[in-house]
Every structure is written in C-alpha cells, then in structure tokens.
Amino acid sequence: MSRRSDLTRPNRPSSGRARVTRLGAAWPPLIVGVVVALLAGLAALGGVGEAVVRHASDLLWTDGASDQRVVVVAVDDASVAERGEWPWNDGLQASLLRTIASAGPEVVAVDVVPSASDFAVADAIASGPFVVAQDFSAASTFRNRWLQVSGGTAVPPPVRENAAGLGHAVVLADSDGILRSLPAFVETADGEFEPSLSVRAVDALDGAIDPVIVRPSAVQIGAETIPVEQDAALRIHWTADTTIVSAADVLSGAVGDRLTGAVVILGVTAGGVGDRHITPLQPGVTTPGVVVQAQAISTILQHAWVVPYSPWITGLAVLLFGLPVAFAARRLRLRWAVLITVSAIVLVTAVGLALFQILGWLPDFVRIPIGILAAGVASLGIKAIAEQRDRQTAERLFSRYVPRDVALELLREGRAESTGSGERLTVGILFADLRSFTPMAASLDPSDVQRVLDIFYDYVCERVFAHHGTVMQFVGDEVFSVFGAPRILEEPARDAREASADLLRDLPALSARLEEAGLPQIQFGMGLHTGSIVASHVGPPDRRQYSVIGDPINVGSRLCGLARGGQVVASAEAAGSATWLGGTPETAQVKGIERSLSVVRVTAEQLTSLP
Numbered sequence: 001m002s003r004r005s006d007l008t009r010p011n012r013p014s015s016g017r018a019r020v021t022r023l024g025a026a027w028p029p030l031i032v033g034v035v036v037a038l039l040a041g042l043a044a045l046g047g048v049g050e051a052v053v054r055h056a057s058d059l060l061w062t063d064g065a066s067d068q069r070v071v072v073v074a075v076d077d078a079s080v081a082e083r084g085e086w087p088w089n090d091g092l093q094a095s096l097l098r099t100i101a102s103a104g105p106e107v108v109a110v111d112v113v114p115s116a117s118d119f120a121v122a123d124a125i126a127s128g129p130f131v132v133a134q135d136f137s138a139a140s141t142f143r144n145r146w147l148q149v150s151g152g153t154a155v156p157p158p159v160r161e162n163a164a165g166l167g168h169a170v171v172l173a174d175s176d177g178i179l180r181s182l183p184a185f186v187e188t189a190d191g192e193f194e195p196s197l198s199v200r201a202v203d204a205l206d207g208a209i210d211p212v213i214v215r216p217s218a219v220q221i222g223a224e225t226i227p228v229e230q231d232a233a234l235r236i237h238w239t240a241d242t243t244i245v246s247a248a249d250v251l252s253g254a255v256g257d258r259l260t261g262a263v264v265i266l267g268v269t270a271g272g273v274g275d276r277h278i279t280p281l282q283p284g285v286t287t288p289g290v291v292v293q294a295q296a297i298s299t300i301l302q303h304a305w306v307v308p309y310s311p312w313i314t315g316l317a318v319l320l321f322g323l324p325v326a327f328a329a330r331r332l333r334l335r336w337a338v339l340i341t342v343s344a345i346v347l348v349t350a351v352g353l354a355l356f357q358i359l360g361w362l363p364d365f366v367r368i369p370i371g372i373l374a375a376g377v378a379s380l381g382i383k384a385i386a387e388q389r390d391r392q393t394a395e396r397l398f399s400r401y402v403p404r405d406v407a408l409e410l411l412r413e414g415r416a417e418s419t420g421s422g423e424r425l426t427v428g429i430l431f432a433d434l435r436s437f438t439p440m441a442a443s444l445d446p447s448d449v450q451r452v453l454d455i456f457y458d459y460v461c462e463r464v465f466a467h468h469g470t471v472m473q474f475v476g477d478e479v480f481s482v483f484g485a486p487r488i489l490e491e492p493a494r495d496a497r498e499a500s501a502d503l504l505r506d507l508p509a510l511s512a513r514l515e516e517a518g519l520p521q522i523q524f525g526m527g528l529h530t531g532s533i534v535a536s537h538v539g540p541p542d543r544r545q546y547s548v549i550g551d552p553i554n555v556g557s558r559l560c561g562l563a564r565g566g567q568v569v570a571s572a573e574a575a576g577s578a579t580w581l582g583g584t585p586e587t588a589q590v591k592g593i594e595r596s597l598s599v600v601r602v603t604a605e606q607l608t609s610l611p
Contacts, residue, residue, distance in 0.1 A: 028330060028386075032378045033323035040371035041315025049366055051176050056365040057308075058178070058280035060356060066239040066298040071262045072290055073100060074269040079248040086273045087112075094124035099250055100266065101128025103259035109133070109201040109297070111169060111267035111290045112274075113153050122158035129207075131200045132159055133169040139186065146193075146214070146232040147172070147186045165209040167200030171277060171292060172231070179277040179287075181233040182296055184219045184226050185212045195221055196234070198296035201263060227305050236295045237304035237360070238280050244269070244291075263301070265294045308362040317368045321348045322375030329379035341376040345369045422536035428483035428496025428574060429552055430469070431527040431560035432460050432503065437477045440520060452519050453477065459510050460503065467499040472548060478560075482548055485535040493530040493574050500528050500568045501581060504604045507566065523565025529556035530574045558590035559599065566605075572598040582606045 043049060073096075075086055083092060100108055107129045125132065137151035149170060160166065168186050173179045185195045193212035195203065203210055203221045210222035218227050228234055245255050247266075267290025268274030276286035281295075299305070309317075321344045328340040352363030434456065441449045453474075460479045461471050468489055473480040483499070484492030503526065514521055531552025538547045555571065563569040569588070570580065578585040583602035590597060 028379065028382050030323070030326075032326045032382065033319055033375055036322050036326075036371050036375045036378060037315045037319035039374075040318040040367050041311045043367055044309070044311035044314040044364065049370075051174075053308075053364055053366045054174060054176065054178070054180065057362050058180075058283070059365075060353075060362075064237065064239055064304065066241055066243070066295065067263075067301040068243070069106070069261070069263050069301065070243065070294050070298045071105075071259060071264050072242060072244040072269075072294045073247055073250055073259075073264055073266045074244050074288070074290065075247045075267070075273075076244075076269045077271060078246050080270045080273070082248045083251070086268055086270060090120040094120040096247055096251055096266070097121065097124035097130070098127055099253075100259060100264055101130070103250075103255075103257070103262075105129070105259050105262045105264045107131065107164070107201050107204045108264040108266060109167070109197050109293060110163075111197060111265055111293050113155065113169070119158060122156065122162050125159055126162035129164050129204060130162075131165040131167055131197065131204050132163040133197045134166045134194065135169050136186070136188075139170055139172065141231055145230075147183050148189075149186045150189045164204050165200045166194065167197030168194050169197055169275075169289070169293075171275075171289065172233075173277065177278055179279050179292060180238075181229065181235040182292065184228050184232050184234040185214070185221075186232075195219075196293075196296065198293045198300065199224075199226065199234070201265070201293075201297055202300045205263070224300060226300060227307055229308070234296060234299070235306040235308070235362070236292070237299040237302070237306050238295055239298065240281060242291055242294050242298075263297055265290050265297065267291075267293070305360045306362050307360055309364045309368075313361075314364050314367055314371075317348060317364070318371035318375070321345075321368070322372045325372055325376040326379040329376045330383050334380075337376060337380065341373060344372050348372065422534060424532060424534050425485045425488065426492060426532050427485050427530065427535075427548065427552075428469075428489075428492040428494075429527075429529045429531070429556035430464070430481045430483070430496050430500055431556050432479045432481075432524050433526075433560050433563075434477035435523045435525055435565040437522065440522070441477075444520075448519060451517060452514070452522060455510070455513050455517065455519070456522060456524070459506075459513070463499050463502045463506070466502070467495040469495065469499055470546075472546070480557075482533075482535075485533070485548055486546070493576065496528055496530065496574060497570070497576065497580070500526050500570070501602075501607065504566070504568060504602065504607045507604055525560060525563030525565055526568035527556045527558070527560025527563060528568055528570035528574045529559055530571070531555070554592055555590070555597070558592065559588075559597075562588055562590070562599070563601070567601060567603050570600050570602070572600065575600040 080086060087093070105128070108131070110130055110132045113133055113135045132155055134155055135152040136149035139147045139149045141147060147170065149168065155166060168183070170186055171179055171182045182196055182198070184199055185193045188194050193214065195212050199221055202224060206222060208222065213220040215225070218225050219232060226234055245258060249255050267288060269288040269290060275289035277289060277292060279287040279292065281287050325341045325344050329337040332340070348368055349365065352365065355361040356363055444452070457474060457479060464471055464481045467483065468487055469481045469483045470485060470487065471479060471481050483489055483495040489495055511521055529552055531550065533548045533550035533552055535546070535548045537545065539545050559569045559571060572578065575583070578600060580600050581602045583600040583606060586599050586601055588597045588599050
C-alpha cells in the first residue's frame with residue numbers, strides 16, 4: 001500500500017482565488033454600454049441609418065397646429081375651371097394681386113415668377129406689401145454650409161423695383177426623395193446672401209428688409225434667429241391644417257375679411273401645374289410648393305424649431321438607457337432582462353416625444369432603441385459565453401469526482417461558485433485501500449498492475465457513484481471518497497454506509513472480473529467515518545483540485561488502516577448502531593487521536609451471513 005502524506009492537508013491556495021463563475025462581474029456590462037454608446041454616436045455622426053431615422057420622424061408630423069395668420073391663396077382646380085388654364089393673362093393676375101392687397105394683409109409672398117412682360121403685374125405689386133419668388137436653375141453645396149445658386153429666370157426689373165423684397169424658391173429633397181426642409185438662404189452668383197421666400201416674408205412683417213447674417217448653426221435676419229442644419233436647411237415643423245382659400249373665391253369677394261392681417265402666400269395648386277413635392281404630410285401624395293412655403297412661414301412665426309439630436313446626445317442616450325439594460329441582461333433572468341429592455345425602449349421613446357413637444361428636439365427613434373437593444377443582446381451574448389465557459393470549467397473540475405450529471409446539477413442550482421470557493425459541509429467519509437498490493441505489483445508486468453488498478457477503481461467508483469458519492473482521490477492503491485460534497489445529501493453517513501456495504505457484498509463480482517481478465521485476486525480494507533469538513537478548490541490556478549479539509553478525514557484514513565482485507569471499520573458515528581450489519585463493536589486507539597474511538601468492524605463473511 002502507498003499513501004501520500006498530504007492526503008488530509010490542503011494544497012496552499014493561491015493568493016488570487018479563481019472562482020468558477022464570474023457572473024457578478026460589473027465591468028463587462030459597463031464596457032458593453034460604453035462601446036455601444038460610442039458606436040451609436042459614431043453612427044449618428046457618420047449618418048448611418050439617417051434615412052430610416054428620417055422616415056421614423058415623419059410619423060410625428062401633423063402634430064400641433066399651424067399659425068392661423070398664414071393663409072394660402074391657391075390657383076386651384078376650381079380657379080382654373082372658372083378662369084382658364086394657368087398662367088392667366090396679365091390683367092387677371094394683376095386683378096388678383098390688387099384684390100389680395102385691398103384685403104389688408106400684413107405681407108403677401110408671391111410663389112410664382114412673373115414674366116418679363118408683366119408690367120400690369122409689376123404695377124399691382126406696388127399696391128401692397130409683396131415679396132416675390134426668385135427662381136434659380138442650379139445649386140451646389142459650399143463646404144456643407146450653404147448652397148451656391150445660379151441661372152434660372154430673373155425677376156423682371158419693374159417687379160424687382162416695386163416688390164418689398166425677394167426670396168429664393170429653391171427646395172431640395174433629401175436623398176430618399178422626401179422634402180423635409182428648405183434652404184433658409186442661398187448665396188447668389190454675385191456673392192450676396194438671399195433668404196428663402198418664407199424667411200423674407202417673415203422679415204417683411206415689420207416693414208423693413210434686413211440683410212442676412214450667417215451665424216454658426218443659425219441665420220439671423222432682422223429680429224429672427226433661425227436654427228439651421230447642413231446646407232443652411234430650415235427643418236419644417238409640418239402640420240396638416242394649412243388654411244387654403246381659392247383664388248377664384250378671392251376674385252369673387254367670397255372670402256370676406258379672411259385675408260385681413262394675414263400672412264398670405266399666393267401660388268398654384270392645380271393638378272399638373274406648378275411645383276409639387278413629396279413631403280411627410282401625405283406619404284405617396286405630392287404637396288404643392290406654395291403649401292411648403294406656408295409650412296415654413298408657420299414654423300418661423302411660431303418658433304416651432306425642429307432640431308435633430310446631435311450625435312453626442314444619441315450616444316449619451318444609449319449610454320444612459322443601455323447601461324441598465326446591459327447590467328440587467330448580465331445579472332437577471334432572461335424574462336426580467338427582456339422586460340427591462342422593452343421598458344427602457346418605451347421610456348426613451350416617451351422622453352423623446354416629450355423633448356420634441358417641449359424643445360422641438362427631433363428624436364432619434366431608430367439608432368437609440370437599436371443601441372439599447374444591442375447593449376442588451378451584447379451583454380446576453382457575453383453572459384452566454386461566460387456561462388458556457390464556466391459550465392465547461394465546472395464540468396472539467398467536478399466530473400473528475402462526480403458523474404457529469406451531478407456537475408451540471410451544481411451549475412443549475414447555482415452552487416458552482418460557493419462549492420469552488422469554500423463551504424462547510426457534513427459528509428460521510430470512505431477510504432478503500434488494497435492490502436499487500438505493493439509486493440504483488442513488484443511481481444507483475446507494469447501493464448498488469450495498471451489493469452488491476454483500473455478494475456479496482458472501476459469497481460469502487462461504480463458503487464460510490466450509485467450512492468451519490470464523490471471520488472476525491474486515487475492515491476496509489478487507495479480510493480478516497482466522500483458523500484455530501486459537493487452534492488449535498490440529506491443523510492451522508494447513511495449513503496456512505498450503503499456504499500461500503502455494497503463494496504463488501506459484491507466482492508464475488510470483483511473476483512470474477514479479475515479472473516476473467518487473467519489477473520490475480522486482490523483484497524482491500526475500508527475505513528468509514530462522518531463529520532464536518534471544509535470543501536473547496538485549492539491549489540495554484542493551473543493545477544486546481546477539489547479538496548476536503550478537516551480532522552474527520554484523518555480519522556477516516558486511520559480507521560482504514562485498522563481494517564484487514566474484506567473488512568470495513570466504521571466509527572460509531574458513521575455506523576449509526578453498534579450492531580450495524582452484524583459487526584463487532586470495538587474500542588480503538590489510533591495515531592493522532594488522544595481519545596479512544598468506538599468502532600464497528602464488519603467482515604464480508606458477517607455481511608453475507610445476514611438473513
């Protein structure tokens with residue numbers, strides 16, 4: 001028999017205890033949250049997903065009401081049917097302009113470009129506060145700051161001289177073909193800044209025509225400071241209640257005082273005539289250009305500015321709402337993590353709507369929710385990888401001592417960490433040691449020695465596992481097992497007793513296996529004890545092993561030394577009865593134990609003679 005002297009002494013643990021599971025670590029979700037927030041901010045900065053964000057924001061429009069001072073006088077289908085196809089003759093156009101002017105509007109924006117021969121129109125424009133549209137045929141971006149324009153039809157000099165002011169009629173749709181904004185000003189070929197027709201109309205309300213002053217992210221004209229985006233674009237706050245009156249009704253005097261004190265925009269809405277654009281107002285249906293100008297004027301008059309989230313706000317929102325989601329996904333059960341993720345997305349959407357209503361901040365309804373969802377999914381993925389790694393680690397560690405299903409059970413019960421880091425348990429202790437095997441081994445071939453030990457180990461392990469035991473060590477020709485660690489048992493001493501009884505009872509089966517293999521017969525003795533021990537993984541990180549520590553281990557080992565072949569010597573605590581299995585009660589004095597021990601010695605013959 002050979003026995004290592006460190007059998008009952010633990011290896012010295014390393015200073016940094018390696019835990020089996022790290023699910024409580026805080027840094028992975030923190031890193032996930034920061035990285036996802038950074039990616040969301042960079043995506044916003046680079047315009048990734050911008051088209052989808054714009055389409056999502058289109059759902060907000062028709063919210064609120066337009067300024068009631070804004071009235072569109074439309075050359076509509078009814079007007080064309082009554083007065084003839086557009087363009088009308090000079091006299092009819094001049095009559096319409098004079099009729100509008102006589103109604104007493106604050107300002108009239110003319111969203112049609114008069115021809116060079118319209119002297120009657122030029123005279124009519126002198127009768128009221130008219131600002132006239134200036135058309136351009138070419139536009140290019142200057143350093144992403146504003147548009148430079150050229151070409152087009154020049155406003156006739158008589159009209160230019162008689163008008164209160166001019167404003168460009170340039171509109172540019174987004175890359176998806178939807179018109180959401182218009183340039184607040186453009187730079188003409190002679191280097192002058194010209195405001196849009198809508199901006200000039202608002203500027204003319206005070207009776208003075210002011211120069212355009214360009215500021216960072218804004219344009220100032222008179223008392224108005226208008227926030228703008230790239231290309232000096234004024235984002236329009238769209239509403240669905242623009243007031244429109246027919247030009248035919250104006251000519252017939254059927255509109256009463258509706259134009260008195262109003263901001264009037266004159267333009268063409270008749271089908272097939274004039275400019276039309278796809279806008280968020282009616283997806284798939286074109287909106288007349290004059291209505292676009294009216295919406296822009298209403299936005300300015302109400303200061304209903306629409307300002308998209310800056311990239312840093314997008315990143316900050318993802319960080320603020322994504323971090324709790326990442327932590328929840330890392331630490332909570334899946335259903336709670338999903339609930340918190342959905343709640344975070346609903347909350348950030350509600351906050352976005354509130355900010356839109358109060359401050360006019362246009363929410364990022366796409367990148368922020370996706371970022372929050374990505375934080376949760378990424379954290380879940382890391383958690384799954386960590387759990388799989390920990391599962392493999394636990395299986396690798398524990399399956400050396402217990403069946404694989406027991407190792408998995410420890411993981412399912414969440415005891416892998418406490419089991420690996422140390423816990424105090426009451427266990428049954430069983431040592432089984434071959435007798436006179438050392439001289440036998442000296443006379444056998446090394447391969448036969450290995451075969452004998454393999455059969456012996458298999459025989460013992462099969463019965464230990466059958467009673468939920470854990471094989472702790474194979475020490476030469478000795479097998480050390482415990483019952484109740486790491487798998488907790490209700491009566492570990494009973495399970496240890498039953499395993500030892502089976503080992504004695506089934507000795508004929510062991511003999512038959514050895515004989516069948518052509519190997520010599522062997523005998524082994526067993527020591528059985530129970531008590532409280534500390535169980536944990538010990539040793540350096542690269543050589544961890546599950547170990548049990550405590551005096552009961554020493555006692556069990558000493559009792560095994562008292563047993564001869566075909567016997568088990570059990571302490572009174574482990575036997576449970578002085579007549580256990582018909583054994584013989586004894587008093588034993590063992591090395592290292594000052595007091596005498598009450599034990600029960602059971603032989604295979606006594607066991608087989610039981611009725």
